[in-house]
Amino acid sequence: MWDRTTHDRVGLGSSVRYLHGVGERRAEALARLDVLTIGDILFFFPRRYEDRRRLTPLDELHPGETICAIAEVLSLSLPGGPAPASALLTDGRATVRAIWFNPHIGKLLKPGVRLALCGRVEYYNGIQLNNPEFEVLTDQPPQLIGRIVPIYPATAALPQRRIQNLVDDALNTYAGRLVDFLPAKIRARYGMKGLQEAVCELHHPQDAESWLKARNRLAFDELFLLQAGLLLRRGSEQRPAPPLVPGKTFERFMAALPFPLTGAQRRAIDDILRDMQETKAMNRLLQGDVGAGKTLVAVAAILAAADSGAQAALMVPTGILAQQHYLTLERMLAPLGIKAGLLTGNLRGEERRSLLDALQAGELQVLVGTHAIFTEGVEFANLGLAVVDEQHRFGVLQKNALIAKGTSPHVLVMTATPIPRTLVLSVYGDLDVSVLDELPPGRKPIRTICLGPEEEGRLLKLIRERVRQGQQVYWVCPLIEDSEEGRADLSSVTSCYERLSKLLPDVSIEMLHGQLPMEEKAAVMRRFAAGETSLLVASVVFEVGVVVPNASLMFIEDAGQFGLAQLHQLRGRIGRGEAESLCVLLGGQGTTPEGHERIEAMLRLPDGFALAEADLEQRGPGEVCGVRQHGVTDFRVANLVRDRKILDLARKEAQALLAEDPTLETEPLFREELMRRLGKTLHLAGTA
Ligand code: ADP
């Protein structure tokens, strides 16, 4: 009676402590597995399964196999001490020994009982079963065998059998309360299993086919909820913005381009101009591999803004890059009578004041800068367009801070890190996306090789050869992440610089690292860009953006330490000029297996998007963009590598649903589930 009333009050959102046998200690152990509520435990799915439907006769045991069997205990041997307990077992066809290191075995077994057994066959003075799981058979059907058994991620505090029982209890009592939130139309269209059935099937699959249907249904749920959530957020974030229309300046610039646009650039510019002419704000991501020509696309957008009398901001992550972008822009814009300014943290006093005055008076049409753009006193007269380069380094919040500076600017986010399409859809699903998937013509492919530490002679020869031909060389040292800011970076660059200077006395060498002051960094880069330096030893401070076409050889030391995206970014610094470029990956002594895998991927894959896919497969979605995506891609069932088709389907259905019903009024259950699962993660309105 007590049980019944309790169950009436207890729901899927109640604590796991309402389950039989869960006290404080187990609740804590479950919490460590992110299982807090009864609903959580229903969705705590097995990591794998063991098919224990087939029984193996004892005369067919082979060492190395894991088998299930039914047998009777003939005799027991309980020597005590460190020696294992053992039993002789028979199924009428053969007799085998089983051993256990469990001292209590004598209390559990006696001759004559019948057992269901599961375990590994080994050979040790004859065939034996090593430490098999067992269950004494009664008139009830056995739990251990005769079915597909779910294997959960167990811990010391929560052993496998305990979790299995907890899940089964929860399923028996509470699975009936799962309400199918998926719109009935969609379920019907794809002949999907119901939610309750799918959840039960995932814990206790009938067979492979039925399991697949169930997991696909649940993967669809997760991807569909996310897509709908992103679209919902996009709808609520839609801001009005003044339409910006390209005019004379834009036309003049396009007519004077020294080269034809690539098809991809043309498409991206079309997308952007179309967005900017709308009365609602553009929110677009421009993705393009290093060297794909994103700057030009940004300039086209900036000119459309200028033609409409609006200012533009271009934000970049580092001071060096800001300076380089500023010079590039200045060169393109000055002939058109468009004025640009540069704002970095280094700008102080009178210079800063006059720049900000010009900005506020509307005399500057473009401001290029770093985070300094967010500081106090930076006021635009009329900010119409915000371009954010190398997006993954800026938080979303900073983007919002920039938006707050203008009345309501159009936003273009650019990234050179190729992001797999599945990830773009799931993480940036609320942005429109343009992709520059075509490099300007004439780029030569970069050859990539890997050399070991013993091949120093060969590598010095490579450097001398290039330098003799008047070309330049990068030597990249890894940044050791968990060290005091910049220190280890400094020491590895310095020691490398000293070593190379000794080995190559006739080559002009400079170094670049995080500890140098900004002007110094810029001066080093300037000398290298001007060809005054032949070899630049650098930590990754120069990784983004900066291009010296005459550099055709790059060494990456301890290459296995870098992430794939980073390696690809680095490699993209060469291959911009006339000469055949070569990238040499140096596999340090301490290269991990994952490091080797990354080096191998670099040798095999020239294209950033292919590498990004490889990265996604290797490291999972959380790491690929260089930032954790705050739980957006923490799926229980869905997998962005395997479920591309399901993702496309989910996106299509979510778009259709929200087009018809932008606030999900007609699907209150779905809306409720969406808020419950993703409201906080996606910062959806109406969530605490
Ligand atoms: P990204 O920022 O995408 O890495 P950039 O905008 O720096 O690439 O462009 C790389 C180089 O390619 C620049 O020197 C630029 O002038 C050149 N470039 C851009 N578009 C074209 C094109 N359509 N044809 C030839 N060269 C181009």
Ligand code: MG
């Ligand atoms: Mg760029």
